[in-house]
Amino acid sequence: MRTFDLLAVILVLVDAVLLLRFRLAGSLQRFILVAVVLLLVAHLVAEGARWQMAPAYLAALLLCIAGTGIAPQGNVSRIALISGIVLLGIASIAFSIVLPVFQLPDPTGKYAVGTTTLELTDPSRVEDAGSQAGTKRRVVVQLWYPANPSGKPVARYMKLAETFALTSYRSVVPTNSRIDAPIATDGAPFPLLLFGGGWRGRRTESTFLTEDLASHGYVVAAIDHPYNAHRVAFSDGAVVDSTITAAIGGSFDIAPPAFIQAWDKELAKWIADERFVLDTLLAMNDDSKSRWFHQMNPNEIGAVGHSFGGSAAVGICSEDPRVRAAVNMDGYLFSALDERSTGQKLMVILEGARVYRSDNPLDKALGTYDFAKLDESLRKFGGYVLFVDGANHEDFSDQPLMSPFRRISQAGTLPAAQTHAIVRAYVQAFFDEALLGQHSALLEGHSHPYVAATFERWTSDDPPPMSMTFPITPPGASDLNSKK
Structure with missing residues (x-):
């Protein structure tokens, strides 16, 4: 995964775990939510939206819901919601590993x-x-x-x-x-x-x-x-x-x-x-x-x-x-x-x-x-x-x-x-x-x-070179391509 999206997904997962364990509220929770949003915005601007990050986008939205008190407050509902956020974050990581935003090798010339x-x-x-x-x-x-x-x-x-x-x-x-x-x-x-x-x-x-x-x-x-x-x-x-x-x-x-x-x-x-x-x-x-x-x-x-x-x-x-x-x-x-x-x-x-x-x-x-x-x-x-x-x-x-x-x-x-x-x-x-x-x-x-x-x-008119280290004729085929 690339820099901004990896940081955003990690922060989503950390915040989800903290909400589940400590039921964060107030300024600390708002700070974490703002950080998640800013990282996702940086990701969209610098790296562009892609489908591998779609679960993370949804997870961030659900995280905002969970952190604002709009979501159901029962323990079972709360655990289900936060577990879903975690699974979505993990899904984005998995998709980005399987089909990453790959990196082309650097050119080696002077220009x-x-x-x-x-x-x-x-x-x-x-x-x-x-x-x-x-x-x-x-x-x-x-x-x-x-x-x-x-x-x-x-x-x-x-x-x-x-x-x-x-x-x-x-x-x-x-x-x-x-x-x-x-x-x-x-x-x-x-x-x-x-x-x-x-x-x-x-x-x-x-x-x-x-x-x-x-x-x-x-x-x-x-x-x-x-x-x-x-x-x-x-x-x-x-x-x-x-x-x-x-x-x-x-x-x-x-x-x-x-x-x-x-x-x-x-x-x-x-x-x-x-x-x-x-x-x-x-x-x-x-x-x-x-x-x-x-x-x-x-x-x-x-x-x-x-x-x-x-x-x-x-x-x-x-x-x-x-x-x-x-x-x-x-x-x-x-x-x-x-x-x-x-x-x-x-x-x-x-x-x-x-x-x-x-x-x-x-x-x-x-x-x-x-x-x-x-x-x-x-x-x-x-x-x-x-x-x-x-x-x-x-x-x-x-x-x-x-x-x-x-x-x-x-x-x-x-x-x-x-x-x-x-x-x-x-x-x-x-x-x-x-x-x-x-x-x-x-x-x-x-x-x-x-x-x-x-x-x-x-070279033209020369015998075939002897540099071959393995045969290239298909098994069973007539040896039209012999290098001997």
Whole structure:
């Protein structure tokens, strides 16, 4: 629990116990009630209302009733009322422990971080998932960027309109970014990175990474893809929920090529969204009237994404020569590698146990096929593969921060702080080298400080590296992916 709400709940509980035991009255009771009210007001102003604290709000109201003599005075009624207050206070503590107002890790770079949100409409494309014929495709884009220190408001993790009842508390979670902070005056033009979240995900889902990259001098543009993204809220009041199905393409046991063909239709839409966003940002970069005039380097562009967003990152890098490098964080590749050519840098980051230990039918259908295509591309064009042992799929997002209970957070056995530190270090090192030409010893593959990381550096026409410490071929599958 956060500072003000924890103090308020503790004071409610203490006052309830004192009322039960000593039947406080007069100035002392009024003092305690005023303190409770002031703490709750401070909580609402500084931290924002959220449903986890609703029982505490009710408990404070009942406490006021109990302390003013309005409540029934019989012993049984009094004990029942005060017991209810105590239970409500305990409920708020429990809810706040299970689903806390989580804290994002501090960025590690030299820059402060600014953020701004854009709504963009593509006049060249018609929305094929909307209910109104002829509606143009529009997306929401959030930028994180190097900023000068400022007193601008701290950005919240999500807007209230983007949440559901259970996740509404995320609209009060503070980030490390400030809304519309002035762009940093030194270091421009900055390299530009496109970010994509997961299937039915959201643009803020890996803020642990996007903020950190911005603090190291990158402009990061994260995209919400309407009708796939979990929920997209536009400034005109329109709210678009996901209409896409999880099992697109039918049964998971169909032949991988047919299965992939079905998913490729959505992948093509995501890549088109990213191209449109890139076109728009570069136009802003060339517009002398824009605050982004000459703030981004059109020759230093990369893409990164989690899960399906990782597939899109590889896809746009393969298809658009302006995008020079891509990082896929634990996403299948589908046909994203088909157009890859010389000069397009690639890093793939995977959970250590995703394919070869999994009984998931999707893994069985795609595992060997996907890794065979990846190995073929790595042998031909080179690249990097990073395995994070003890991580789960959601560890490459902010999800592990959202609860200390793994059943809810879907975290792996490796602590989230360690996974995020590994991902931050390797992603930054990769883009520093691929876009900026800055050599990184971390990418040599000889040694590194992370026990849970297994790293491979592939060079074209070289035999596969021998750095693997465990097999990645699914049990029973043909050894198309042998590293021997």
